[in-house]
Amino acid sequence: MKQRIIFTLIISLIFGGCGDFLEPKSKSEFVPKDATSLNELLLGEAYLRYTSTGLNLFLQLLDDDVTAAPYQEPKVGADPNQWWAPYSWQSNLYEVMKSTGQNHTNIYSAYYSVILGTNAILDYIVDIKDDINIINIVKAQAFALRGFAYFNLVNLFGTPYNNDKTALGVPLKLNSGIEESELKRNTVEQVYSQILKDLQEAERLYKSLPVDQQWQPNRRTSLPMVQLLLSRVYLYMEQWENAATYANYVIQNENFHLLDLNTIATQRPSYPYDPTYLDYHSYTNSPETIWVYGNMSDVTYYVYNTSAGKEGRPFFRASEELMKCFDETPGDLRKERYVIRHRYEIVNENNELEKMPQAFGKLHVSSSLYYQPTSGNGIFSRSFRLSEAYLNLCEAKAMLNRAGNANAGTEALRTLNDFRKYRFPADYQNESISDPDELITFIHNERRRELCFEDHRWFDLRRWGMKEIKHTWYPDETSTLVYTLQENDPGFTLPLPDDALELNNLLEQNPLAPAPRDGNLTSN
Template identity: 75%
Template sequence: MKQQIIFIIIISLILGGCGDFLEPKSKSEFVPKDANSMHELLLGEAYPRNDITGLNIFLYLLDDDVTSAPYQELNIGSDANAWWAPYSWQSNMYEVMDEAGVTTFNIYKSYYTLILGANAVLDYIADINDDINTINSVKAQALALRGYFYFNLVNIFGAPYNSNKKALGVPLKLNSGIEESELKRNTVEEVYTQILNDLLEAERLYQSLPTDQQWQANYRTSLPMVQLLLSRVYLYMEQWEKAATYANNVIQNENFRLLDLKTIDFDSASPSYINYHSYTNSTEVIWVYGNVTDVTRYVYNISAGKEGRPFFRASEELMKSFDETAGDLRKDRYIIRSSYEITNANNEVEAMPSAFGKVNVSPSRYYQPTGGTGIFGRSFRLSEAYLNSCEANAMLNKSRGNANAGREALRLLNELRTYRFPSDYQEKNISDPDELITFIQDERRRELCFEDHRWFDLRRWGMKEIKHTWFPDATSTIVYTLQKNDLGYTLPLPPDALELNNLLEQNPLAPSPRNGSLTSN
């Protein structure tokens, strides 16, 4: 107990300067000597627990899987600008949201706060004299988390790696001490190099542990989590062989198997959704993390409108991507429906498809997202490993004429889809390399919808044009356009980060406010 109290004092000293993002206090003279206590420090200060908010919040408003729901009047005290600003890619979105009363959108600060916790653990662990396996486990977790946080940061605030790896990324802060000077932004390439250094060292440390300690369903990072993240990083870097190799390591891990959607008890008249981000609900889950509110706050807000329905819904483009003729089960099992009825593009009345999915929901009238003990908003899932390997092999087939890689991509694609369709599923047979790549990209959209992948994927696949429709009133429509290769594909740094660090350079910004084309009904 005494040591735990000392830890609380240490954390207060270390993290007292978190408001400065990159300038924490130096280490206390009270250095802990126990690896298990260090484990608790890691859990308390570096993990994206289910009670930690502000991670990737509002990113899901940026992509093409979301569109506006029919117009609704606001409740008194609500300000539509809180939703409008990110949805229309305004370069001054932070200021607009702040004026609208939204104060928990600082993704930049949220990630650096957790990085600070990981750095503190890595600094202290050198002074620990304890069981070597426990020490290696703590170090591996801290490195895995730091690598993951920097991966997200650089893909939010830096250019896509395959577009301009020499562009400014984010500052690399790799210790918990006070810097002699403010930190400049490292390049995207430098950040990716550090991410790989952290993840490869984490992998080495995990592989030094006994097999039964390399993965457990205990909410901690693990060897397969690191390997799946490495496959994702190499995919973004277009290092196809390594991406496929690491994805296959996860696929071959006997702890996981694809969840057969045919086995889920599902009545379309009264859907019973499951939480796909749960070790107990899904055989695919490798690691769970994050808060349910972060996933749903802007796309599900029952207080937004007088009728208690959200501003947004799943886009028609996403809904049409599911092969209804072949019976794609994901359209109903992954997309949560509202009780609010709308008329769709086919002039059919249907329960509105919500712009979120796979999260825990109550069986209430509105299928309200719910959190609680052991309930998380996101996860690393086995299906991503399949899709990473599919894409990497398909690219090897196209770029190097590797027909065996093309066949492997098709084999894994059909293996995944077997678990997503009825028993009479007809396998795909695609011989054209470009057609195969396009189909895999579409499959990735269907399988990973609303899981923080789409925006990043659109960036690395060429930053296509996106149009978002907004209803400012009951009779008008505004269409906002994110142009191909638009500057808006890289988010601006928040103003308070710039104020606290004079060496930070802002990203090039599109004109603000972004213009939209207005029409009246």
């Protein structure tokens, strides 16, 4: 007889900080009687809600879209090592961060908590007798969420698929029962295979439903969410035809339309010197929004942890490299709409004062002059957006073009221009690029411009060859430290957390970079 899971206990596993996140343990029973009850339990046990924390924490500190702001005095009691450790790619980053009092750094367990919830739902629903459509809705969501969780886990803790798919990924836990033995890590290829299996089953189930139940703006997963994720997965696997096919399914979905940034005002009529910013992760604000998820603090805590000054100046800013990327194509409306500025002024590379571009954007922020990220009921930090489908299609077709398919190059360029006209003023002039490699580079940069601060850049850098990254850190007012993540550095794959290794003796740690990683010190 199937083991029954206590959902109240699962909640304690997810939110109570218990380390044994793979194995729920029962001491009494609460058994859902119908699929509708399971559908509601999904929200509490498996969804990445606006209150759910721990997902991709500090990920935004790793890539090249962020750099340190000019030195700021920390708040009393704050230890800068909590953000220095991930920002400088220290292999002992968990140890350093915990020493500062930051104990909510376990991304690994956060995603396995999601998987635990989906497994419990899928195990329970086998014995439920109910309307087939409701059953299929529940199963489709569970498979979609499990595929999404494993996709993030394997791209955080496993090597890129196109680099070494035989390398160790993460353990596959596909049921809610207690295992007789500890779980070894599956290979990256095996994890990707399971992701595809889950997402393809979710797609099949969604397609069995009436059309009006395949997507609703209700914060739940959907057919287009699954198809966009499949496009992303195939892109990472370099299965270009499949990536393009699934991206096109999303583009052709009549529920979504590209948002014309010309319609988004950046100044308030009554306060012409006070810009306004839009929360793009919202069904109400954007016709591009497919699915919303995630907690605000996961995205902004480390990049907006403020100094002792009354203005609350952030320790990080958008990198000059990112800001220059917008300037490569003059007139790009995203530079002012996607990157939130702080009132604090800095001297830019042209020796001009400018309001500091912050290392986040597209989020819900306060209307004050300091634009502090704000959370609340129904405010999410991330979303799946239609724009990604356009860029996935462009990249996939451009790669097919480089392989010799001239028609694919034509389609990539046409799709690129169809997309970009919504990001530039009405006098936008189409790009005309004939060289396949130049087209790929342009699309990579376009992806950077469009998807900045949305958990894409780090993963993209990994699959595009893991180029060298340099991060500047200011330990005091007079010194500068420059840390280098070398090309193909082990630091491009996160180490497994210490508590996961302690709980599972069969887990093997990833190859580690030197600890500590030293920076090149200069005087200002």
